[in-house]
Amino acid sequence: MNNQEEQKLNERIAGLEEKLADLDIEIKEKNRKLEIEAALEKVRVKATAMRTSSELAETSSVLFQQLNDLQINAIRTGVGIFDEANDAMEIWLTTVSDSQGVVRILDYVNLHIHPVYENIIPARKQNKPFAITELAGNDVKQYYQTMSTYLSLPKHQVYNPNEYFYSFFFSEGAINVISKQALSNEECNVMIRFAQVFGLIYTRFLDLQKAEAQANETLKQTSLDRVRGQIASMRSTEDLQKITPLLWSELKSLGVPFFRCGIFLIDEIEKIAHVYLSAPDGHSLAVLKLSFEANSLTSNVVEHWRNKTIYKEHWEEADFNNWTQSMYEQGQIDDKEKYQDAANAPEKMDLHFIPFTNGMIYVGDILPLSDEEIEIVSSLADTFSIAYARYEDFIQLEKAKQSVESTLAELKATQSQLIQSEKMASLGELTAGIAHEIQNPLNFVNNFSEVNKELTEELEQEIEKGNFNEAKIIANDIKSNEEKIIFHGKRADAIVKGMLQHSRSSNGVKELTDINALADEYLRLAYHGLRAKDKSFNATIKTEFDESLAVTASGNGGVNVIPQDIGRVILNLFTNAFYAVTEKKSLNIPDYEPTVTVRTKNNGNKAEIIVIDNGNGIPEEILDKVFQPFFTTKPTGKGTGLGLSLSFDIVKAHGGDLIVESHQGEGTKFIIQLIK
Amino acid sequence: MKILVVDDEQDVKILFEQRFRKEIKNNEIDFVFAFSGEEALVYLNENNHEAVLILSDINMPGMSGLDLLGKIKQKYNAPPPRVMMITAYGDKENYETAMKLGADDFLTKPVEFSLLKEKLKSIQ
Incomplete structure (x- = not known):
C-alpha cells in the first residue's frame, strides 16, 4: 500500500469517521427528538386521561418528571397562571421529589413588582413564545431579597453570578424556568412545546373544574331544595327536632367535613337560644335551652348572630369537657357519657357558627373549615332562612287560626246566648199578644158564666111559674152558653200551652201539625203582641x-x-211583615192600607206557608243578606238580626226552604216550603 | 134604640143577645152586629142614621175602632151617632185618642154589663 493509497484510505476513513460522527450526532439528535416526542406524548396521554380537576397535580407531576428526565438545565421550574385583568400571576410551585403535593399555589404576585415579571407583559402582547430576563451579580441577590417578602423560597446563602428567568407561554399562563446559563435553542424549543402541552392540561383542568362546579351546584341545589321541602313540611315545634338530622345529612351530601353539627335558634323575646345538636352518627344528640348569658359561647354566638357575622371558636379537649360539665350541671343533659360520645371525645375541635335569620348553623370539626366549605354552609344557612321564614309564617298562620278558632268558639257561645235572648225577646213580643188572646176568651168565660147564672135564676122563676116552654128555651140558651164557656176555656188553654211550648227549648220531635191552625195562632199572637206595644x-x-x-x-x-x-218562624215572619207595613204607614202615603196576608198552599208533596206584606220591600242589594246572622236593618236594640237567620236554619233543619221575594215599594213575600 | 156593635169576636153577638135578652124581648134595644170596622161602615152607609149608638171595639184587624170612630165623626156630622169605645187596653193614650176623635164614652174590657145597661138607660 503506497502512501497515496494509504492517504486515500485514511481520508476515506476520516471521511467515514466524520460521516459516522455526523451520523452519530444525527442519531443522537433523532433520539433526542424521539425522547422529546415520547415525553410529550406521555404528558398528552395523561392530560386526556384526566377525569377530575383534583388530578391536576398528578398530571402536572408527569410533565415535570418528563422535563426532569430530558435533563433541561434548570434550577427550578414552575407554573404561573395569569390574571389578565390585574396584571398579576398565581405562582404554583412544582417540586418533583414531592409526589403528593406537586402543585401548590404559593402566591399571587403583581407583575409590576420586579422586571423579571414586568418583562412578561410586553412579550405576551407581542405574541412571543417566551419572555426572558437575565440577571447578573447584585441583581440576582436583589431579586431574591425582593421576592422573599412574597415567596417562601429556599434561603440562598450563595447567589449565582447569573440567573436566567424564562416564561414559556400557553394561553392562560406560563411555565417558568430559572437557569444558571442561557438555555440552548433546542432547550427553548422543547420548553415551548412543553408549555403548549401544559396549556392542554390546564384547559382540560379548567373544563373539568367547570363541569364539577356545575355538578356541585346541582348537588347543592338539590340539597337546598330538600332543606326547603323538609322545613316547609314542618308543622309544629316538635318537628324542629327533625332539623338536626336534616342538617346532618345535607352537610354530608354537600361534602362539608364535620363531626358535630346543630342549630341554635335564637329567641330574642325570651332571650333564649334553643340548641338542637346532632351526634356524629346523625342522631339528635341533645336539645338545650340556653339563656343568652349562660356562657361565653352562647353570648358570643348571639352577639355575632345579631351582627349577621360568622363566629369561630377553637376548643381543646379541656374546653369540651368544661362545656359538657356545665351543661350537665345546668341540667341540660342527663348523660355526660352519651353527650360527649366518650369513646370519641375530640382532642381538639373548631366550632363554626354561620348565621341565618332565626339563628346560627353550628358545624364542628377537628380542623377549621376552608372558606369554600364555609361558603357552602352559608348557602345552606340562606336556605334555612327562607325555609324557616315559611315555617314561621306557618306558625303565625297556626296562631292566627287558633285565635280565629277561639273567636269562633266565643262567637258560637255568644250566638247561642243571643239565640236564647232572641227566643226570650220573641217570648216578650208574645206575652202581650198572649195576654190579649187569653183576656178575650176569659171575658167570654166570665160573661157567659154570669149570663148563665142569671139564666138559671130566670129558669127557676119560669119553672115556679109553670112556664115550661119558656124554661125549655132558657135551658137551651144555658146549654149553648156552656158550650161557649167550654170553647173559650179551651181556647185560653191552647194559648197557654202554646206559650209554654214556645218558651221550652225545642225537643226536636216532629208531629203531624195543622199548619193552618198553627199559622192562625201565631198570626194572632204576633198581631196582638204588636198591638200591645204600639197602640197606633x-x-x-x-x-x-x-x-x-x-x-x-x-x-x-x-x-x-x-x-x-x-211557629217561631211564622211568628218571626209576621213580626217582620207588621214592622214593614208600619214603617210604610209612617210615610203617610195617601190611600195606603197596611196589609199582611198569610196564605197556605198544598203543592203536592210540598206545603207552603206564605207571608206577604205590602211594605216598602227589601232593597235588592241587601236581599241576599237577610238570612245572614246578625244582619238587621232595624235600629239598634230593635232587632237582634237573628230572627231570619234562625228561621232559615229551622226551615232548613226541616228539610225545607225559606225563600224571599221582594219588590221595592211593593212589598215582600216569604215562602216557607215544607216537605209533607 | 138601635145599637151597632162592632167587634171582631163573633161570640160578642151571642153574648150581647144573652145579656140584653130582656131588653131585646121588650123591644127596648135593637142590636145590629158588624165584625169589622169596614163592615160597620158598609152598614152605616146602607142604613143611614138608623143606629143611634155605636159600641165599637178598638183592637180589630184592618180598620181599627179608632179609625172607624174618626170616619164616623167626620162623615156623619148631622147629627153624628153616639160612639162608645170598648177596649181591652184602657190606657191613657188610647183614651185620649178616642176622646180627641170625638168618642162619647170609653169602656174597658171586661165589660161590666150592669154599668153598660145603666149608661144605655141614661141615653134613652
Whole structure:
C-alpha cells in the first residue's frame, strides 16, 4: 500500500469517521427528538386521561418528571397562571421529589413588582413564545431579597453570578424556568412545546373544574331544595327536632367535613337560644335551652348572630369537657357519657357558627373549615332562612287560626246566648199578644158564666111559674152558653200551652201539625203582641188557608213538623211583615192600607206557608243578606238580626226552604216550603 | 134604640143577645152586629142614621175602632151617632185618642154589663 493509497484510505476513513460522527450526532439528535416526542406524548396521554380537576397535580407531576428526565438545565421550574385583568400571576410551585403535593399555589404576585415579571407583559402582547430576563451579580441577590417578602423560597446563602428567568407561554399562563446559563435553542424549543402541552392540561383542568362546579351546584341545589321541602313540611315545634338530622345529612351530601353539627335558634323575646345538636352518627344528640348569658359561647354566638357575622371558636379537649360539665350541671343533659360520645371525645375541635335569620348553623370539626366549605354552609344557612321564614309564617298562620278558632268558639257561645235572648225577646213580643188572646176568651168565660147564672135564676122563676116552654128555651140558651164557656176555656188553654211550648227549648220531635191552625195562632199572637206595644199599630190581615192542609178528624192531612219551631218562624215572619207595613204607614202615603196576608198552599208533596206584606220591600242589594246572622236593618236594640237567620236554619233543619221575594215599594213575600 | 156593635169576636153577638135578652124581648134595644170596622161602615152607609149608638171595639184587624170612630165623626156630622169605645187596653193614650176623635164614652174590657145597661138607660 503506497502512501497515496494509504492517504486515500485514511481520508476515506476520516471521511467515514466524520460521516459516522455526523451520523452519530444525527442519531443522537433523532433520539433526542424521539425522547422529546415520547415525553410529550406521555404528558398528552395523561392530560386526556384526566377525569377530575383534583388530578391536576398528578398530571402536572408527569410533565415535570418528563422535563426532569430530558435533563433541561434548570434550577427550578414552575407554573404561573395569569390574571389578565390585574396584571398579576398565581405562582404554583412544582417540586418533583414531592409526589403528593406537586402543585401548590404559593402566591399571587403583581407583575409590576420586579422586571423579571414586568418583562412578561410586553412579550405576551407581542405574541412571543417566551419572555426572558437575565440577571447578573447584585441583581440576582436583589431579586431574591425582593421576592422573599412574597415567596417562601429556599434561603440562598450563595447567589449565582447569573440567573436566567424564562416564561414559556400557553394561553392562560406560563411555565417558568430559572437557569444558571442561557438555555440552548433546542432547550427553548422543547420548553415551548412543553408549555403548549401544559396549556392542554390546564384547559382540560379548567373544563373539568367547570363541569364539577356545575355538578356541585346541582348537588347543592338539590340539597337546598330538600332543606326547603323538609322545613316547609314542618308543622309544629316538635318537628324542629327533625332539623338536626336534616342538617346532618345535607352537610354530608354537600361534602362539608364535620363531626358535630346543630342549630341554635335564637329567641330574642325570651332571650333564649334553643340548641338542637346532632351526634356524629346523625342522631339528635341533645336539645338545650340556653339563656343568652349562660356562657361565653352562647353570648358570643348571639352577639355575632345579631351582627349577621360568622363566629369561630377553637376548643381543646379541656374546653369540651368544661362545656359538657356545665351543661350537665345546668341540667341540660342527663348523660355526660352519651353527650360527649366518650369513646370519641375530640382532642381538639373548631366550632363554626354561620348565621341565618332565626339563628346560627353550628358545624364542628377537628380542623377549621376552608372558606369554600364555609361558603357552602352559608348557602345552606340562606336556605334555612327562607325555609324557616315559611315555617314561621306557618306558625303565625297556626296562631292566627287558633285565635280565629277561639273567636269562633266565643262567637258560637255568644250566638247561642243571643239565640236564647232572641227566643226570650220573641217570648216578650208574645206575652202581650198572649195576654190579649187569653183576656178575650176569659171575658167570654166570665160573661157567659154570669149570663148563665142569671139564666138559671130566670129558669127557676119560669119553672115556679109553670112556664115550661119558656124554661125549655132558657135551658137551651144555658146549654149553648156552656158550650161557649167550654170553647173559650179551651181556647185560653191552647194559648197557654202554646206559650209554654214556645218558651221550652225545642225537643226536636216532629208531629203531624195543622199548619193552618198553627199559622192562625201565631198570626194572632204576633198581631196582638204588636198591638200591645204600639197602640197606633194596625194592619189588615188576610188569611187564605188551603183547607186541604188541615188535619181531618180521621187524622189525615197535616204536615210533619216541630210545631213550636215552625211557629217561631211564622211568628218571626209576621213580626217582620207588621214592622214593614208600619214603617210604610209612617210615610203617610195617601190611600195606603197596611196589609199582611198569610196564605197556605198544598203543592203536592210540598206545603207552603206564605207571608206577604205590602211594605216598602227589601232593597235588592241587601236581599241576599237577610238570612245572614246578625244582619238587621232595624235600629239598634230593635232587632237582634237573628230572627231570619234562625228561621232559615229551622226551615232548613226541616228539610225545607225559606225563600224571599221582594219588590221595592211593593212589598215582600216569604215562602216557607215544607216537605209533607 | 138601635145599637151597632162592632167587634171582631163573633161570640160578642151571642153574648150581647144573652145579656140584653130582656131588653131585646121588650123591644127596648135593637142590636145590629158588624165584625169589622169596614163592615160597620158598609152598614152605616146602607142604613143611614138608623143606629143611634155605636159600641165599637178598638183592637180589630184592618180598620181599627179608632179609625172607624174618626170616619164616623167626620162623615156623619148631622147629627153624628153616639160612639162608645170598648177596649181591652184602657190606657191613657188610647183614651185620649178616642176622646180627641170625638168618642162619647170609653169602656174597658171586661165589660161590666150592669154599668153598660145603666149608661144605655141614661141615653134613652
